[in-house]
Amino acid sequence: MAKIIVVTSGKGGVGKTTSAAAISTGLALRGKKTVVIDFDVGLRNLDLIMGCERRVVYDLVNVIQGEAGLNQALIRDKRVENLFILPASQTRDKDALTQEGVERILEQLKQDFDFILCDSPAGIERGAQLAMYFADEAIVVTNPEVSSVRDSDRILGLLGSKTRRAEQSLDPVKEHLLITRYNPSRVTSGDMLTLDDIREILSVDLLGLIPESEAVLRASNQGVPVTHDAASDAGQAYSDTVSRLLGEDMPLRFHEVQRRGLLNRMFGGGRR
């Protein structure tokens, strides 16, 4: 049975789309048949990060409104077998998404796929609520920064009340914390919340920790999800994250300062 996973956060620009692309790629690389859906109607981005922007013909709204079939709208990834992208509409207004329409599409996708990832728009309005409504699990993307943590807590509240699982009193949506853009040297110097601070405040199980990394910008420039950059820190961190999502036990990496250069030792180091 397919698992529906929403990648969400409340706050914008924290790394939802980056993570949805990287994790869906990672799942497909492990042989899981995966589709990643862009719910950001009006501001689609996932197609760019996945590198398929020139192959978009139909989108989520076209399918919901019956102007195209699901198979016409799904884009097959060029690099990984088993990976498909369902882009968002660039032009339509947000009201084009309906709960019944989304449900119909998800039901259809469930027949075919192992994993369905929903890349949520920012905010806590309709678009974000639709992206999470049918989820079985949620990956809450959080940056080590006050407004991001607060928004994540808001989102956790919605996951516990405004989802199908909550409304129908089924098992609750399984929540995972994914901390991204983590900068260990700033944590060491005391001007960034630590991993344990965030965990303690939100009290959600940690699925992964992605360091702030140049590899992410490089990946988005090229339209190749960072998981393919297996030599990079962020690529490896996402790969660990996927392993944990699949139930493997992986030790945490990249949460401590890697190399201690001279500058670092003078200004940042010393206290752990």
Next chain:
Amino acid sequence: MKLLEFLKRERKKSASVAKERLQIIVAHQRGQRGQPDYMPLLERELLEVIRRYVQVDDDAIQISLDSEDNCSVLELNVTLPKS
């Protein structure tokens, strides 16, 4: 070296200040969970009414709704300034 130590201590502080602030905010947000959507507005309007008589701070008022089997109790706590 003194200056460096000082700067370091200042920075050390900013993350722990962030943590303390977040713990308070999150506790407050979680207290509101599961409450009806009109509660924030009710809280604001009650504050306005009280202010017609007494000048109180924004955080002087705390309301919560507890549901029991067949009734709900609206609890209202207002901290008034010393007169």
